[in-house]
Amino acid sequence: MSKKVDLDWGALGFSYIKTDFRYISRYKDGKWDDGQLVEDNNLTISEASTSLHYGQQCFEGLKAYRTKDGGIQLFRPDQNAKRMIDSCNRIMMPEFPVDRFIDACVQVVKANEHFVPPYGTGATLYLRPFIIGVGDNLGVKPAPEFIFSVFAVPVGPYFKGGMAPVNFTISEFDRAAPYGTGAAKVGGNYAGSLLAHEKAVERGFADCIYLDPATHTKIEEVGAANFFGITKNNEFITPKSPSILPSITKYSLMHIAENYLKMNVIERDCEIAKIDEFIEAGACGTAAVITPIGGIDYKGNMTVFHSETEVGPVTKKLYDTLCGIQSGDVEAPEGWIVKVQ
Numbered sequence: 001m002s003k004k005v006d007l008d009w010g011a012l013g014f015s016y017i018k019t020d021f022r023y024i025s026r027y028k029d030g031k032w033d034d035g036q037l038v039e040d041n042n043l044t045i046s047e048a049s050t051s052l053h054y055g056q057q058c059f060e061g062l063k064a065y066r067t068k069d070g071g072i073q074l075f076r077p078d079q080n081a082k083r084m085i086d087s088c089n090r091i092m093m094p095e096f097p098v099d100r101f102i103d104a105c106v107q108v109v110k111a112n113e114h115f116v117p118p119y120g121t122g123a124t125l126y127l128r129p130f131i132i133g134v135g136d137n138l139g140v141k142p143a144p145e146f147i148f149s150v151f152a153v154p155v156g157p158y159f160k161g162g163m164a165p166v167n168f169t170i171s172e173f174d175r176a177a178p179y180g181t182g183a184a185k186v187g188g189n190y191a192g193s194l195l196a197h198e199k200a201v202e203r204g205f206a207d208c209i210y211l212d213p214a215t216h217t218k219i220e221e222v223g224a225a226n227f228f229g230i231t232k233n234n235e236f237i238t239p240k241s242p243s244i245l246p247s248i249t250k251y252s253l254m255h256i257a258e259n260y261l262k263m264n265v266i267e268r269d270c271e272i273a274k275i276d277e278f279i280e281a282g283a284c285g286t287a288a289v290i291t292p293i294g295g296i297d298y299k300g301n302m303t304v305f306h307s308e309t310e311v312g313p314v315t316k317k318l319y320d321t322l323c324g325i326q327s328g329d330v331e332a333p334e335g336w337i338v339k340v341q
């Protein structure tokens with residue numbers, strides 16, 4: 001595809017831009033159809049769709065990266081496909097097969113190839129797969145029909161002036177219940193987080209941190225990202241809980257910490273009363289890879305980790321290694337990269 005788009009790649013934010021093609025497959029009478037690329041970015045669905053009333057829907061987020069040699073690659077799309085299956089099982093939606101999920105992502109990237117930002121700009125092509133319950137339905141029960149779709153949007157580098165730490169505050173709200181849907185990437189978890197986010201921003205923080213919903217003593221999530229802390233004993237620590245959304249970025253950083261940086265990786269409780277055990281801390285997810293945490297405010301007391309203005313050395317190494325793998329400059333562990341072209 002030789003078509004060119006005129007975008008200021010480095011200045012792009014995280015905003016919707018209509019690209020040329022999206023993939024759609026429909027589930028009816030107990031099976032998914034063959035799926036196809038379409039140009040229309042509007043969906044027409046029944047007013048009685050379960051996704052509109054009962055939150056029966058889930059989503060994923062992953063990126064396509066341009067490599068130095070002009071190629072394009074996806075980072076661990078099988079992990080997104082599997083997590084989407086877990087989300088579907090939790091809210092009674094049909095599974096979309098892993099191989100078809102990856103194929104749909106590849107098709108969307110290829111069809112929108114001219115929207116994949118150039119290597120070195122820090123910009124990427126963000127893919128948003130989702131499944132929604134559709135069809136005529138009134139009672140609280142699974143939908144009779146479903147739509148799986150993937151669309152693509154070019155997004156800018158998360159940190160425009162280079163990675164910099166930001167401050168967070170502990171929220172008085174919960175994002176998930178102990179045995180609720182916190183581990184599933186379902187829309188309902190996010191509607192409930194909007195007010196908590198807004199209140200944190202009003203008070204001058206980048207976002208809020210959620211504690212465990214049962215005891216409110218342990219860190220669970222940083223906004224819509226996972227938490228990790230680094231100790232002076234060369235340990236990478238991250239909380240373990242059934243109400244945390246299992247971040248693919250987090251599991252990738254755990255692998256890098258252990259195998260590339262020779263750190264001890266431990267999943268265990270991160271008690272808010274003991275957060276000064278960390279000399280560096282960060283939030284991780286596909287959007288920013290790592291957001292270094294300058295400090296955490298808890299009931300008016302601020303705990304600063306490495307620095308409020310400078311990124312810690314371990315955080316920087318983790319970030320550089322993972323970004324290097326994603327854009328093809330650092331050799332990836334087997335199976336992490338899917339070449340699109």
Ligand SMILES: *Cc1c(COP(=O)(O)O)cnc(C)c1O
Binds near residue numbers: 221248
């Ligand atoms: C998507 C998401 C993450 C990050 O997951 P990645 O796979 O690393 O992008 C973390 N927490 C929540 C609540 C999320 O929705």
